[in-house]
Amino acid sequence: MAENSNNNGKPVLELRKLCRHFGGLKAVHLVDLQLKEHALNGLIGPNGSGKTTIFNVITGIYEPTEGEVVFDGQSIGGLDPYVINQMGIARTFQNIRLFPNLTVLDNVRIAYHPHAGYGMRDAVTHNGLFELKERELTDRAQEFLAVFSLQDRQGEIAKNLPYGEQRRLEIARALASSPRILLLDEPAAGMNPYEVVQLMDLIHFIRDKFTLTVLLIEHQMRVVMGICEHITVMDFGEVIARGNPKEVQDNPRVVEAYLGLGAAELTKKYLKEKKR
Amino acid sequence: MKRIKPSTLLFVAASIAVFAIVQVLFNTGILNAFWSGIIRLAAVMAMVSLGLNLIYGFNGQFSLGQFGFYAIGAYTAADITYRWEQLHSALGLTVVLAAGVLMGLAILLVRKIVVKLRGLDTLSAFAMYLVGVILAAIVAVWIGNLLAQPATSLFAILPEKISQTIIFFLAILLGGLIAAEASFIFGLPIFTLGSDYFGIATLGFTIIIKVLLDNSDTMLGFEEMKGARGMIGIPKITTWFWVFFFLFATIVVIRNLLNSSFGRAIISVREDETAATAMGIDVAYYKNITFVIGSLFAGLAGGLYAHINGFLHPNSFSFIKSFDPLIIVVFGGLGSVTGTVAASFGWALVLEGVLRLVLPDGFETWRFVVYPVLLLVMMLLKPNGLFGNFEIPFIRSVVPPLKKELQTKGGDASKENA
Numbered sequence: 001m002a003e004n005s006n007n008n009g010k011p012v013l014e015l016r017k018l019c020r021h022f023g024g025l026k027a028v029h030l031v032d033l034q035l036k037e038h039a040l041n042g043l044i045g046p047n048g049s050g051k052t053t054i055f056n057v058i059t060g061i062y063e064p065t066e067g068e069v070v071f072d073g074q075s076i077g078g079l080d081p082y083v084i085n086q087m088g089i090a091r092t093f094q095n096i097r098l099f100p101n102l103t104v105l106d107n108v109r110i111a112y113h114p115h116a117g118y119g120m121r122d123a124v125t126h127n128g129l130f131e132l133k134e135r136e137l138t139d140r141a142q143e144f145l146a147v148f149s150l151q152d153r154q155g156e157i158a159k160n161l162p163y164g165e166q167r168r169l170e171i172a173r174a175l176a177s178s179p180r181i182l183l184l185d186e187p188a189a190g191m192n193p194y195e196v197v198q199l200m201d202l203i204h205f206i207r208d209k210f211t212l213t214v215l216l217i218e219h220q221m222r223v224v225m226g227i228c229e230h231i232t233v234m235d236f237g238e239v240i241a242r243g244n245p246k247e248v249q250d251n252p253r254v255v256e257a258y259l260g261l262g263a264a265e266l267t268k269k270y271l272k273e274k275k276r
Numbered sequence: 277m278k279r280i281k282p283s284t285l286l287f288v289a290a291s292i293a294v295f296a297i298v299q300v301l302f303n304t305g306i307l308n309a310f311w312s313g314i315i316r317l318a319a320v321m322a323m324v325s326l327g328l329n330l331i332y333g334f335n336g337q338f339s340l341g342q343f344g345f346y347a348i349g350a351y352t353a354a355d356i357t358y359r360w361e362q363l364h365s366a367l368g369l370t371v372v373l374a375a376g377v378l379m380g381l382a383i384l385l386v387r388k389i390v391v392k393l394r395g396l397d398t399l400s401a402f403a404m405y406l407v408g409v410i411l412a413a414i415v416a417v418w419i420g421n422l423l424a425q426p427a428t429s430l431f432a433i434l435p436e437k438i439s440q441t442i443i444f445f446l447a448i449l450l451g452g453l454i455a456a457e458a459s460f461i462f463g464l465p466i467f468t469l470g471s472d473y474f475g476i477a478t479l480g481f482t483i484i485i486k487v488l489l490d491n492s493d494t495m496l497g498f499e500e501m502k503g504a505r506g507m508i509g510i511p512k513i514t515t516w517f518w519v520f521f522f523l524f525a526t527i528v529v530i531r532n533l534l535n536s537s538f539g540r541a542i543i544s545v546r547e548d549e550t551a552a553t554a555m556g557i558d559v560a561y562y563k564n565i566t567f568v569i570g571s572l573f574a575g576l577a578g579g580l581y582a583h584i585n586g587f588l589h590p591n592s593f594s595f596i597k598s599f600d601p602l603i604i605v606v607f608g609g610l611g612s613v614t615g616t617v618a619a620s621f622g623w624a625l626v627l628e629g630v631l632r633l634v635l636p637d638g639f640e641t642w643r644f645v646v647y648p649v650l651l652l653v654m655m656l657l658k659p660n661g662l663f664g665n666f667e668i669p670f671i672r673s674v675v676p677p678l679k680k681e682l683q684t685k686g687g688d689a690s691k692e693n694a
Contacts, residue, residue, distance in 0.1 A: 061550070061554075082555075085554055085556035086556045090555075093551070097548050097551040097554075098551070099544050099547035099548055099552075100547060100548070102543065105676075106543075110540045110544045110552070110557065112537070113537045113538075113540065113541045114556040118536075120538055120565075123532060124529050125532065126536075142676075142678055151678055155675040174555075177556050
């Protein structure tokens, strides 16, 4: 709701004791997570720790086994993905999922479909309302592409774009569905260092421009530590640490999860020596 | 005032020219009755295949049920005109009209209830729709019987030609409507199935329809349909004008639909279901609506087909036949409207026309050897179909130019790709 949007203290999305089990496998177990309005949140953890599963539960691809997903004071666990998207949660995918045989412009225009503003009757007859709304929709889509400097590519088939541009297009498409929360699943995967820097700037920029709350999964610590204000660390489906980047880096359990048992001791020793 | 695009003008002009030329050829007798039948059949097949292309080529749902809906449309329309021509009664028209309208209303009503009761599982929703439609049908038979007498006397007042045309036109539309409603009900439970299983379920539907038609006189009680002996005595009133009119309308409707936000939503389901649903597209709804629209065209085509030869036989709708539109669609190019229309005419002219004449007596069945061989060669040389995804300018979707303020100085790429 609009009244809440300026309330910085209140979480816009909250996971309460969220569980997602696949048979005996506890992919996500008793996870609590709060996303504050307008914050950049990071979700990290070794491979298989349940990060993407959390995304899938939030966006409705999986139903939660137990627990609740609360968006804006409303429980959304188990709703259809398209309903959740229309409520204001958009995502990108770990392995890019564009509409490969459509043009760049159409990829973005599809995300606008729920806001198209004309009915099927107008579409079939191509009447005045259709022309007007379609023009409006196209203008907005093209402006979006311009934000991601993809406007010169609008006529190209999506699958022919280079990798970095496909990533950008996917983010553009997610934003076009006018979300309040943006979930980014490894946005920097496969990007070169230069593109990563650009991406970090871009995430900051869109967060401010579209007043978004961002939650991102990322393996490149440079990105996570560079832009996230709040980080949650997972291992084996459970949250093992949370806090700002500094706190998380110093947390022995995090070091252990990433580098193995005993690594924490070594790090402590190293840090002590460094202090001397 | 809206500016009319040159491509639209060109398309309309070309269509009128084609219509006029073929009409003149018929009238002067250069094309005899045999070829006239073939060409009308080609146009009808183009409608069926366009419907299938919408379902399979654009929405990505592999369906073999197209001929089932074609059969529903054909028998529905034929029954209406048969009763008028042979029995001089508008009973068929009034009952089917009432059924079409009431069943449609019932579906809309149940849909409102289902949307309100969020989270209803598919099978209970299906049961509710089914009950609603059956109740509507029962009421419709009663209302239709009441209205039959007045309607008959009303049509009897009009000149014979006019009343026949009105009843024919309504019969075609009602055939399409009933087919669309049947596809909606049938589609509900089976859209939970994945792609290949969906194909098998729709194949099952075609077989059910064929068996019902085989026994339509005994099981269903429609004696005039004469079951497996074939229905005769249907007036032969599908002229070139009518098939052309409906084909033209079909192409325009499909083109307009595809070049809109709804069309893009339909195509997005084919491209990536997960991504589409994550982008706010109600995938189940779009699968269902596409199936209904595709079946509507099949039903309309069925009605036209019934009145070409004046004869319907359940064997024309057997499941082997139901591969015809599928092959046409694949041959012409999945997702190409132009290709589908071209392939339909090719199919009818070559297979039903030329080969029948060229092959010596007794070798007519050899065309079903030539046909698969053609298909094999085709698949090896051009696996995307004859036209790939080529479209004529009228149908093609155009990437709109960028506004001035968005254009970058080095924006040559956009010009190249536009």
